[in-house]
Structures are given as C-alpha cells and as structure tokens.
Amino acid sequence: MKTELTPELNWPEERYRLQWILFDRGYLLGDAEVSGWLWSHDRVVHVLGAEPEGLMLGSWFGQPVAVAEVDEASIKAASIKATRRVALRSALLASPMQQALLARAAQVLRFDRDHRFCSRCGRQLEMLLHELARRCQDCQLDYYPRIHPCVIMLVTQGPLMLLAEGVRFAQPILSCLAGFVEAGETAETAVHREVFEESGLEIANLCYVASQAWPFPHSLMLGFLAEYERGILNPDPAELVRAQWVHPGERHRVAPEGTLARLLIDQHCQRVLGHxxxxxED
Ligand SMILES: [Zn+2]
Incomplete structure (x- = not known):
C-alpha cells in the first residue's frame, strides 16, 4: 500500500535529503521562504547554527522527515526573519494536505516529552530502536504514544441536521456532537450513548464516514452519520450551550473546513443541496 506518510525510525545517511518540522512550545515555525511547514535540512542548519536534536517521523511522499522542538529566539539574529509562527490548530486547518504529518509530529514530540519515566515504578525509560516506544527494564513495560479514540457524529432527520455549540468551544459556532469512547466500549455504542446523553435523542442507521488524527492532545476522531429515530431534543447544559435542527440552506457559523465535523456537514449538504x-461568512 502506498501512503503519503510512512512511519519510520531510521535516520537517512544522506542528511541533505532530510526535511524538518520545527515546533516552539505548541507553535509551528515555518520557513518564511517556502509555503507549508517543511524545512530543508540545509536551511535548518543555517538558521539554527547546527542540526537540532530531533525525532524521526518517517517518510512523507518518499522524503525523510524529522521533528524538533526549538526556541525561536535561538534562531540566529541574522536570520530572524526566517520564520512564520502559527498555532498548531490554525496550521492544521490551513494545511489539509499536511494535516496527517503535522498531527504525527505534534504527537511524537508530546510522547517524547511526557513519557520519560515508568508510571508504575518511576525508573527512567529506555528508547526502543525498532519501534516508537520506550521500555521500563525493571517492569518489562513498554510505553507507546497515546491515542484516544473519540466519536463525532452528524445526526440527521430528513434534510435537517442536528448541530450544537459545546460549552468548551472557543467561539460560538455550531458543530456535530462528539465525545470520548469509554474503556471497553465499541465506537458504535459510544455514538448512541453520546447522542443520548447530550441531546436526549435516540438514533439509528449509523454509517461510518472517515477518521482524523486530532492532536489536542492525542485524539483519533471517528466520524459517523446517523439518523434520528425518536425522542425530544433536550440538550445537556453541562455539555452544550445550545443544540438545534438546522436546514442545509440556513446560514450559520459552523465548524471550519479542515475539520471532520465540517466534512460530515458538507457530505450531508451535498446530498440534500448538491453542494x-x-x-x-460565505
Ligand atoms: Zn517500571
């Protein structure tokens, strides 16, 4: 199978082939001279004065890519205009083509930072060479990057779609219902449970659509369409500011392009309206 992103841990001997992704405390640093978020190896060495300590991510369209946490202030004064600085979330939304690579980069960096010691005995962990994991030699316990499955679902009733504003949203927009999969639960059960808990509605005819890595901090979003079956809309105030049935022709502020929520909304509207x-804002 050929994919854009192949996880890989071996560093290339021909260093000039390497490309870099640079983070500075949750912000992506972009090379001001190129679009996107990949830096050439030569350029990184030039602006930082040396090759940074980094982690190998794998190959991206056949080219090896590594990630490093750097301090933008340490970039040489002569090249201080070399960078663009963008919050990871904005970069993900603006770069659909590089979304998977950026999500991996952020999660690998977080794994490196947050998994230094064994959570059972406290001993320092050792890096494994053959896979992205760390081991406690005392406990024989291996630690891998954490991935938390979440479900996100668009509930429809004929042409109408159920959209809601979550209490934790940074802005007053409408989006799909969503929630974490609980331990021992299937994704399908989680969809039924979350919809019922948040809206009071029962649903049927689940249809899996797509998934998306969402590194805040390590979610894997599983996107579903579902049809309303029965119940009266009764939003849970602990989770939702509001929830409402929306016709595809009405204009609201909804989840931005680049999110799985928007993909679900667009797919439904495509079926109802043809676009x-x-x-x-449009
Ligand atoms: Zn241990």
Missing part, C-alpha cells in the same frame, strides 16, 4: 455547506 457543500455555505456558512454565514
């Missing part, structure tokens, strides 16, 4: 959703 994706037009937001209030």
């Amino acid at each position: 994706g959703y037009f937001t209030q």
Whole structure:
C-alpha cells in the first residue's frame, strides 16, 4: 500500500535529503521562504547554527522527515526573519494536505516529552530502536504514544441536521456532537450513548464516514452519520450551550473546513443541496 506518510525510525545517511518540522512550545515555525511547514535540512542548519536534536517521523511522499522542538529566539539574529509562527490548530486547518504529518509530529514530540519515566515504578525509560516506544527494564513495560479514540457524529432527520455549540468551544459556532469512547466500549455504542446523553435523542442507521488524527492532545476522531429515530431534543447544559435542527440552506457559523465535523456537514449538504455547506461568512 502506498501512503503519503510512512512511519519510520531510521535516520537517512544522506542528511541533505532530510526535511524538518520545527515546533516552539505548541507553535509551528515555518520557513518564511517556502509555503507549508517543511524545512530543508540545509536551511535548518543555517538558521539554527547546527542540526537540532530531533525525532524521526518517517517518510512523507518518499522524503525523510524529522521533528524538533526549538526556541525561536535561538534562531540566529541574522536570520530572524526566517520564520512564520502559527498555532498548531490554525496550521492544521490551513494545511489539509499536511494535516496527517503535522498531527504525527505534534504527537511524537508530546510522547517524547511526557513519557520519560515508568508510571508504575518511576525508573527512567529506555528508547526502543525498532519501534516508537520506550521500555521500563525493571517492569518489562513498554510505553507507546497515546491515542484516544473519540466519536463525532452528524445526526440527521430528513434534510435537517442536528448541530450544537459545546460549552468548551472557543467561539460560538455550531458543530456535530462528539465525545470520548469509554474503556471497553465499541465506537458504535459510544455514538448512541453520546447522542443520548447530550441531546436526549435516540438514533439509528449509523454509517461510518472517515477518521482524523486530532492532536489536542492525542485524539483519533471517528466520524459517523446517523439518523434520528425518536425522542425530544433536550440538550445537556453541562455539555452544550445550545443544540438545534438546522436546514442545509440556513446560514450559520459552523465548524471550519479542515475539520471532520465540517466534512460530515458538507457530505450531508451535498446530498440534500448538491453542494457543500455555505456558512454565514460565505
Ligand atoms: Zn517500571
């Protein structure tokens, strides 16, 4: 199978082939001279004065890519205009082509930072060479990057779609219902449970659509469409500011392009209207 991103741990001997992704405390640093988020190896060595300590991510369209945490202030004064600095979330939304690579980069860096010691005995962990994992030699316990499955679902009733504003949203937009999969639960059960808990509605005819790595901090979003079956809309105030049935022709501020929520909304609108959703801003 050929994919854009192949996880790989071996560093290339021909260093000039290497490309870099640079983070500075949750922000991506981009090379001001190129679009996207990949730096050439020569350019990184030039602006930092040396090759940074980094972690290998794998190959991206056949080219090896590594990630490093750097301090933007340490970039040489002569090259201080070399960078663009963008929050990871904004970069993910603006770079659909590089989304998977950026999500991996952020999660690998977080794994490196947060998994230094054994959570059972406290001993320092050793890096494994053949896979992205660390081992406690006393406990024989291996630690891998954490991935938390979440479900996100668009509930429809004929042409109408159930959209909601979550209490934790940074902005007042409408999006799909979503929640974490509990231990021991299937994704399908989680969809039924979350919809019922958050809206009071029962649903049927689940249809899996797509998934998306969402590194805040380590979610794997599983996207579903589902049809309303019965119940009266009764939003849970602990989770939702509001929830409402929306016709695809109405204009609201909804989840931005690049998110799985928007993909689900656009797919439904495509079926009803023949085109994706037009937001209030369009
Ligand atoms: Zn241990």
